[in-house]
Amino acid sequence: MQDLKSLSLSEFQNELAQLGEPAFRAEQVMEWAYRGVLNFSDMTNLPKTLRQKLSENFFISHLVPSFVSGSEEIEHAQTVKFLFLLDDGKEIETVLIPDFKSESQKRLTVCVSSQVGCAMACKFCATGYMGFTRNLTVGEIVGQVEVAAKWAETHWNQRITNLVFMGMGEPMLNYERVMESAYILTSHRYPFQIGERHITLSTVGIVSGIYRLAESEPKINLAISLHSAIEEKRRDFMPVAYQFSLQELREALIAYYARKKREIFIEYLLLNGINDGEEDAKALVKFARSVPSKINLIDYNPIANIDYQRTSDARKEKFRAILHEAGLFASVRRSRGKDIDAACGQLATRSVSSKRIQPLVQTTK
Numbered sequence: 487m488q489d490l491k492s493l494s495l496s497e498f499q500n501e502l503a504q505l506g507e508p509a510f511r512a513e514q515v516m517e518w519a520y521r522g523v524l525n526f527s528d529m530t531n532l533p534k535t536l537r538q539k540l541s542e543n544f545f546i547s548h549l550v551p552s553f554v555s556g557s558e559e560i561e562h563a564q565t566v567k568f569l570f571l572l573d574d575g576k577e578i579e580t581v582l583i584p585d586f587k588s589e590s591q592k593r594l595t596v597c598v599s600s601q602v603g604c605a606m607a608c609k610f611c612a613t614g615y616m617g618f619t620r621n622l623t624v625g626e627i628v629g630q631v632e633v634a635a636k637w638a639e640t641h642w643n644q645r646i647t648n649l650v651f652m653g654m655g656e657p658m659l660n661y662e663r664v665m666e667s668a669y670i671l672t673s674h675r676y677p678f679q680i681g682e683r684h685i686t687l688s689t690v691g692i693v694s695g696i697y698r699l700a701e702s703e704p705k706i707n708l709a710i711s712l713h714s715a716i717e718e719k720r721r722d723f724m725p726v727a728y729q730f731s732l733q734e735l736r737e738a739l740i741a742y743y744a745r746k747k748r749e750i751f752i753e754y755l756l757l758n759g760i761n762d763g764e765e766d767a768k769a770l771v772k773f774a775r776s777v778p779s780k781i782n783l784i785d786y787n788p789i790a791n792i793d794y795q796r797t798s799d800a801r802k803e804k805f806r807a808i809l810h811e812a813g814l815f816a817s818v819r820r821s822r823g824k825d826i827d828a829a830c831g832q833l834a835t836r837s838v839s840s841k842r843i844q845p846l847v848q849t850t851k
């Protein structure tokens with residue numbers, strides 16, 4: 487028996503072909519599965535013979551959080567974290583980030599993981615020290631959104647408006663599954679229907695992936711975790727910079743913009759005394775001017791046993807002022823949600839037993 491949601495659409499089409507069934511049935515079945523139907527017998531628009539074959543060969547998994555922390559009350563809406571224990575005993579984390587300015591301006595972002603662990607080894611990130619374990623399946627990626635959406639609907643009566651692939655892992659290295667998830671999350675055939683413009687894929691700068699994204703559907707946004715526009719410095723804390731130079735990255739971003747006509751988000755984590763000086767700000771200005779972009783400065787939250795500190799407010803303002811003088815606007819993202827445990831805008835897993843978060847709900851899978 488195979489888990490239907492562990493398969494991509496094309497893999498499932500191949501499986502159906504082996505059972506003598508036409509390819510178009512695959513998406514019909516997937517639609518039911520992602521609408522929360524767990525029994526093939528309930529898929530009433532399918533022939534009985536197909537339902538029988540499906541029951542004999544597949545089952546449908548359903549992601550259940552093993553741990554949730556955060557506030558249920560809308561007036562105290564704050565970051566909510568979900569910990570998921572996967573079938574193979576691995577853990578991933580998902581974060582809901584509310585931004586409820588007013589009744590008419592309610593933004594609810596879900597930050598999802600794309601891999602268990604990460605091979606990129608960024609020195610400021612707890613996930614980077616875990617190493618890479620495996621890619622998530624489409625079902626595991628979409629399942630995170632399913633759970634978060636249901637939680638938000640139940641407790642806050644609020645739909646998810648935005649999604650970022652900014653959790654654990656490098657999404658460009660699980661590209662097909664991430665993009666298939668993005669299709670399911672945006673398509674009118676499925677229940678999520680998040681707008682393409684409200685989905686962002688964040689990468690450390692896998693150049694080949696940026697070129698692919700430029701040609702791909704759905705047209706989701708691109709964010710780059712730049713963190714330094716000085717080559718040697720970037721290499722010092724982001725090993726990926728040895729693989730792809732800033733010049734290659736810049737060229738890929740220019741090509742992406744030429745194709746997609748979408749501004750790129752430049753994520754810049756401020757590390758005290760490391761990348762927050764005058765020459766760093768000037769290098770960032772130079773880099774950012776090469777392509778239409780928006781800069782997000784991010785506060786760092788120190789992580790145990792990792793020797794980086796948060797930049798002081800005074801240094802941050804000085805850094806920001808240099809950008810402003812150069813005509814570049816930079817927003818400052820407060821550390822919260824996904825940043826709390828990973829600092830760079832990427833999640834870190836850690837055991838529930840660490841007691842770093844207080845339980846709101848505990849369930850078993």
Ligand code: SF4
Nearest residue numbers: 604606608611614832
């Ligand atoms: S910052 Fe992102 S890409 Fe770098 S190690 Fe952490 S999860 Fe991986």
